[in-house]
Amino acid sequence: MKKKRSAPQRKLVRKTGRRRAAASRSGQRDAIGFRSILVPIDFSAHSKNALKYAVPIAEKFRAALHLVYVVEPTIYPADLGFGQVVLPGVEDELREKGAEELEALIEREIPRRVRASCSVRTGNPHQEILREAKDREVGMIVVATHGHSGVEHMLFGSTADRIVRNAKCPVLTVRPEVEK
Numbered sequence: 001m002k003k004k005r006s007a008p009q010r011k012l013v014r015k016t017g018r019r020r021a022a023a024s025r026s027g028q029r030d031a032i033g034f035r036s037i038l039v040p041i042d043f044s045a046h047s048k049n050a051l052k053y054a055v056p057i058a059e060k061f062r063a064a065l066h067l068v069y070v071v072e073p074t075i076y077p078a079d080l081g082f083g084q085v086v087l088p089g090v091e092d093e094l095r096e097k098g099a100e101e102l103e104a105l106i107e108r109e110i111p112r113r114v115r116a117s118c119s120v121r122t123g124n125p126h127q128e129i130l131r132e133a134k135d136r137e138v139g140m141i142v143v144a145t146h147g148h149s150g151v152e153h154m155l156f157g158s159t160a161d162r163i164v165r166n167a168k169c170p171v172l173t174v175r176p177e178v179e180k
Contacts, residue, residue, distance in 0.1 A: 033061055033139075034063055034138070034139020034169075035064065036063050036064045036065070036066055036136060036138045036139055037054050037058050037063050037064070037065050037138060037139065037142055038066050038068060038129070038132060038133050038136065038138040038140070038142070039051050039054045039065060039068070039141075039142050039143070040068050040070070040125070040129045040144075040159070040163075041067050041068065041069050041102060041105065042069065042070075043069070043105075044144070046144035046145070046146050046174070046176050047143075048109070049144060049174055049176070049177060050142050050143060050144035050174040051065075051067070051105070051110075051142075052109070053142055053172065054142040054172075055110055055111070057140070057142070057172075059111075059113070059114055063140075064115035064116065065114055065115070065116045066116070066117050066118065066119070066138065067105065067116070067119075068120070068128070068129060068132045069098040069099075069102055069118070069119075070120075070121050070122070070123065070124075070125040070128045071094045071095050071121070071122045072124070072125065073122060073123065074090045074091055095122065098120045099118070099120050102118035102120070103118065106118060119132065126159045126162035126163050126166070129143070129159070129163055130167060133167060133169060139169055139170070140171070140172060141163060141167055141169060141170075141171045142171075142172045142174065143160045143163055143164075143171060143172070143173055144173075144174050144176070145158065145173050145174065145175050146158070146160075146176065160173050
């Protein structure tokens, strides 16, 4: 049997509804509204799939999309006991190529009605993604998981896991598509 609401409760519900409508008309954002979404891209099919999830969310909330690609420092073990050698020329090439690919991805995958930008960072992927999120004050991160499990997950870790554990904003993780 349904419990009837008293008249004062019904009145309160109606007033609350009006306030929400008035607040949204005045330009205030809902409690879950945000202005920007960060999408880490490594150019894998998984990260491009995460972007496909981020685009309609950005459209719905009128948020800007920001794509970030992280170049991991390239360190080669040297012979003759000189220690590790860093080859900055390789990193520069990767940064340049990454920026070009991000621009092309924006042109191909993101409709013009959605504001989009991109950047390339160098360093540890999860740390740089979290720095980018903090620097840009993003409202959400949409990141792909690569589906590693067991020993592979233990050896390589998961960038997505580290982002989820340490992010200061909501994180949407997008699993790899399940093959049927």
